Amino acid sequence: METKSPELIYDKDGKAHEIVDFNNDYTASKLGFWLFLFTELMLFGAMFLVFAFFFYKMPQEFVIASKSLNIYLGAINTFVLLLSTYYMGIAFIYLKDNNILKAKKHILFTIALAFLFLLIKYIEWSIEINHGIYPDSSLLNEKANGEILFFGLYFTMTGFHGIHIIAGILLMIWVLFLIKTKKITSTKYVILENVSLYWDLVHLVWVFLFPLFYIIGLGG
Amino acid sequence: MDEKSLSFYDETHTVFGHHHNKLFQWIFSIDHKRIAILYIIVMLLFFVFAISIGLTMRMELFFPGEQILSPDRYNQAFTLHGTIMIFLFVVPGIPAVFGNFLLPLLIGARDVSFPKLNLLSWWFYLLGCVVALTSLFSGPGFADTGWTFYAPYSVNTETNVVLALTAAYILGLSSILTGINFVVTVHRLRAPGMNFFKMPLFVWGLYSTAWIQILATPVVGITLLLVIIERVFGIGIFDPAKGGDPILYQHLFWIYSHPAVYLMILPAFGVVSEILPTFCRKTIFGYRSIAISSALIAIIGYLVWGHHLFTSGMSEWTKIIFSFLTFFVSIPTGIKFFDWVATMYKASIVFKTPMLWVVGTIITFAIGGLTGITLVTLGVNIHLHDTYFVVAHFHYTIFGGVVFMLFAAMHYWYPKFIGKMYDEVKAKIAFYLIFIGFNTLWFPMFFAGVLGMPRRYFDYLPEFTIYHQIAGVGAIITVSGILFMLYTLISAVKNGEKAPANPWNSSTLEWQIDSPPPLENFKNIPYIDFEPYEYENGAPKHNLYNKIKGVKDGN
Amino acid sequence: MLEDTLNQNHKSMYLRILYMLLALTVLTLMQPYILNPSLKTTVGAQMFLAVVKSILIVAYYMHIKYESILFKVIVIMAVVVLAIFFIITASDAIFRNESFDYFG
Numbered sequence: 001m002e003t004k005s006p007e008l009i010y011d012k013d014g015k016a017h018e019i020v021d022f023n024n025d026y027t028a029s030k031l032g033f034w035l036f037l038f039t040e041l042m043l044f045g046a047m048f049l050v051f052a053f054f055f056y057k058m059p060q061e062f063v064i065a066s067k068s069l070n071i072y073l074g075a076i077n078t079f080v081l082l083l084s085t086y087y088m089g090i091a092f093i094y095l096k097d098n099n100i101l102k103a104k105k106h107i108l109f110t111i112a113l114a115f116l117f118l119l120i121k122y123i124e125w126s127i128e129i130n131h132g133i134y135p136d137s138s139l140l141n142e143k144a145n146g147e148i149l150f151f152g153l154y155f156t157m158t159g160f161h162g163i164h165i166i167a168g169i170l171l172m173i174w175v176l177f178l179i180k181t182k183k184i185t186s187t188k189y190v191i192l193e194n195v196s197l198y199w200d201l202v203h204l205v206w207v208f209l210f211p212l213f214y215i216i217g218l219g220g
Numbered sequence: 221m222d223e224k225s226l227s228f229y230d231e232t233h234t235v236f237g238h239h240h241n242k243l244f245q246w247i248f249s250i251d252h253k254r255i256a257i258l259y260i261i262v263m264l265l266f267f268v269f270a271i272s273i274g275l276t277m278r279m280e281l282f283f284p285g286e287q288i289l290s291p292d293r294y295n296q297a298f299t300l301h302g303t304i305m306i307f308l309f310v311v312p313g314i315p316a317v318f319g320n321f322l323l324p325l326l327i328g329a330r331d332v333s334f335p336k337l338n339l340l341s342w343w344f345y346l347l348g349c350v351v352a353l354t355s356l357f358s359g360p361g362f363a364d365t366g367w368t369f370y371a372p373y374s375v376n377t378e379t380n381v382v383l384a385l386t387a388a389y390i391l392g393l394s395s396i397l398t399g400i401n402f403v404v405t406v407h408r409l410r411a412p413g414m415n416f417f418k419m420p421l422f423v424w425g426l427y428s429t430a431w432i433q434i435l436a437t438p439v440v441g442i443t444l445l446l447v448i449i450e451r452v453f454g455i456g457i458f459d460p461a462k463g464g465d466p467i468l469y470q471h472l473f474w475i476y477s478h479p480a481v482y483l484m485i486l487p488a489f490g491v492v493s494e495i496l497p498t499f500c501r502k503t504i505f506g507y508r509s510i511a512i513s514s515a516l517i518a519i520i521g522y523l524v525w526g527h528h529l530f531t532s533g534m535s536e537w538t539k540i541i542f543s544f545l546t547f548f549v550s551i552p553t554g555i556k557f558f559d560w561v562a563t564m565y566k567a568s569i570v571f572k573t574p575m576l577w578v579v580g581t582i583i584t585f586a587i588g589g590l591t592g593i594t595l596v597t598l599g600v601n602i603h604l605h606d607t608y609f610v611v612a613h614f615h616y617t618i619f620g621g622v623v624f625m626l627f628a629a630m631h632y633w634y635p636k637f638i639g640k641m642y643d644e645v646k647a648k649i650a651f652y653l654i655f656i657g658f659n660t661l662w663f664p665m666f667f668a669g670v671l672g673m674p675r676r677y678f679d680y681l682p683e684f685t686i687y688h689q690i691a692g693v694g695a696i697i698t699v700s701g702i703l704f705m706l707y708t709l710i711s712a713v714k715n716g717e718k719a720p721a722n723p724w725n726s727s728t729l730e731w732q733i734d735s736p737p738p739l740e741n742f743k744n745i746p747y748i749d750f751e752p753y754e755y756e757n758g759a760p761k762h763n764l765y766n767k768i769k770g771v772k773d774g775n
Numbered sequence: 776m777l778e779d780t781l782n783q784n785h786k787s788m789y790l791r792i793l794y795m796l797l798a799l800t801v802l803t804l805m806q807p808y809i810l811n812p813s814l815k816t817t818v819g820a821q822m823f824l825a826v827v828k829s830i831l832i833v834a835y836y837m838h839i840k841y842e843s844i845l846f847k848v849i850v851i852m853a854v855v856v857l858a859i860f861f862i863i864t865a866s867d868a869i870f871r872n873e874s875f876d877y878f879g
Contacts, residue, residue, distance in 0.1 A: 145463025152455025
């Protein structure tokens with residue numbers, strides 16, 4: 001049904017060579033998705049560049065601003081996201097093993113943890129905003145320049161990160177639907193693999209975000 | 221007797237299933253050849269629009285003082301002219317049209333790796349164009365910041381900056397998707413036997429360009445988004461009152477926009493490398509060095525963006541680094557030029573229109589490139605930055621380089637796209653009109669710039685009048701030439717003589733199939749055990765037409 | 776069967792990497808309290824830990840270790856390009872003469 005016989009051509013010595021069918025090319029899908037991930041790397045990378053630039057110029061003010069973030073909520077989110085990537089990876093292994101039920105269960109775990117991340121992030125933002133700290137607020141504009149920029153970058157970068165988490169959740173729900181309709185199977189799984197890679201990238205961004213925004217304010 | 225062979229105009233694959241409506245068969249087609257034609261139609265429309273804005277600007281500047289544009293309108297005019305030319309015309313440019321049409325043909329493939337993504341690229345392009353047009357007619361009108369949208373003015377001005385930046389962002393998405401498609405296609409769909417050093421040089425150009433599209437475009441994407449966020453939320457990163465830094469904006473903007481010019485010129489250089497062997501009827505000189513130089517230009521291009529901001533207030537050390545690195549990019553470029561001239565040396569040249577354009581562009585791009593070296597010399601830059609010298613430099617490189625090579629491509633591959641030939645005499649006349657008009661328009665500007673005429677200025681001192689008037693005359697000649705050229709090409713669609721598969725007697729794969737090609741390009745994909753541009757006694761060494769079509773060899 | 780063993784090995788690899796990442800995260804949280812570090816030391820140590828975590832994630836969770844040489848090369852290439860942007864922009868940040876502190 002699925003497998004078409006490959007198209008072969010022959011060279012001068014009679015050796016056969018296979019023509020790649022672009023409508024059924026697992027490596028192409030994976031390669032193409034990695035290239036898309038590079039664009040995400042550059043997008044977040046440029047934002048980290050902006051952060052690094054101003055952190056270098058106004059380090060002490062960044063540290064003061066960082067102290068007002070809630071380290072406990074940040075740390076919990078770090079563990080939540082790490083665990084979610086683990087479950088996503090396990091889901092993929094189960095799928096390749098044709099254990100569809102366990103695969104779906106683990107994707108659901110991932111989605112649940114992703115929602116938890118968003119909830120905690122929402123709580124964090126609410127705390128800041130209720131204290132009168134948000135971009136261009138009169139309270140924030142009174143503070144030192146470094147603090148203004150820290151919070152501007154905080155909302156922007158965690159905001160972009162949050163948008164990517166939401167997109168990830170939607171993608172995972174779509175993957176569950178594709179598994180249900182047998183468009184993703186134990187032999188045809190590149191979409192799940194790519195979504196799993198996407199989720200790892202979202203985690204990677206947080207791996208750098210967390211220390212730069214939360215940890216610099218810790219300690220003596 | 222063969223049945224009439226169908227071309228890609230007669231049948232197509234669409235993304236949503238079957239349609240009776242011809243329009244839907246075009247705008248939902250996932251055939252790379254139809255998508256290429258969709259691109260060129262929209263692009264040429266916007267090109268003509270942008271030229272007319274340029275002509276209006278030249279007429280305004282014909283005399284000192286206000287003629288037909290108020291100062292604010294003038295600012296909007298040059299912003300619109302630049303934005304359309306860069307984001308809607310030259311950046312999609314050769315890759316979107318000739319890359320899309322020819323990449324699969326040149327490597328012996330039936331389409332790109334992601335045909336549906338390819339169509340999405342075009343739809344994003346169209347959406348970006350529509351959003352840009354919307355910003356013309358709503359509220360305070362189009363942005364007046366210059367196409368470079370420098371902060372803090374872009375943050376504070378009342379004009380439709382958000383819409384213009386949104387349009388640019390969407391166009392960037394289109395560019396990124398095309399880049400991803402091309403890299404994967406080159407890695408996955410080369411015909412068996414074709415390793416990297418057997419690929420035609422246009423493919424090398426497209427491949428290097430595609431990497432720039434992927435790695436550089438997101439940086440300007442986020443930069444433009446940050447300006448929007450700054451405007452709407454006031455986070456402060458470009459606002460000195462909050463500790464922000466406008467120079468950081470310039471860094472981020474040019475980190476993309478400098479590689480962007482290599483994104484424009486590398487496919488164009490690839491076009492020259494295709495046209496030269498055909499009309500010199502011998503193999504290209506220095507294939508490997510041209511191929512590697514494409515990659516080198518792409519790489520070095522990432523290191524030099526700061527030469528756009530020498531006078532901005534950057535640190536001296538950084539300026540020295542950028543100036544030093546920029547000199548290096550002239551080396552691989554020079555290698556290409558020497559290889560091309562060596563190809564022409566003692567060749568039996570056929571001077572058809574594409575060859576005329578190639579020779580013309582070798583002259584004008586050389587002038588453009590050399591004046592770039594002048595500009596990148598630090599001390600000289602202080603005097604010449606933001607003068608007409610810069611305007612002349614980038615028009616000589618972008619127009620006299622990229623666009624001339626785009627015109628060369630239009631004439632070279634016209635028979636392949638359309639299946640007809642245009643009137644050779646008219647096409648040659650158009651070339652001479654444009655070449656003469658172009659040099660009349662921009663050569664005086666080098667002198668005006670050295671004497672101090674600033675760019676983007678609505679008015680000027682009386683001593684500069686003569687330069688503006690010569691340029692004005694040049695503008696009229698150039699525009700006439702372009703319109704005549706477009707008329708020649710468009711009228712040939714209906715009236716032209718039918719074109720054979722290989723009217724130029726060229727050696728690459730796209731000429732070994734019918735003009736215009738069938739829907740799936742190659743019935744039988746050939747095994748590639750030869751290098752490109754192999755000629756024997758002035759004719760291509762390999763003729764694969766029959767083998768590909770599956771017709772028994774007559775001889 | 777071989778496939779089962781392969782997948783079991785795969786799962787245990789995933790778990791081992793999870794433990795390593797958890798340990799590194801605990802270290803991340805503890806680092807500012809070890810030996811009273813200066814801000815420079817903290818930033819250096821934190822970035823080092825983040826890079827180590829990234830390498831583990833990219834190599835194992837994102838399978839780069841098991842992919843063809845093409846994938847390995849392009850990942851390194853993308854990171855190098857980003858690094859270039861950082862290094863040259865840093866030269867401007869470090870060597871520019873003005874100081875924001877003067878403007879309060």
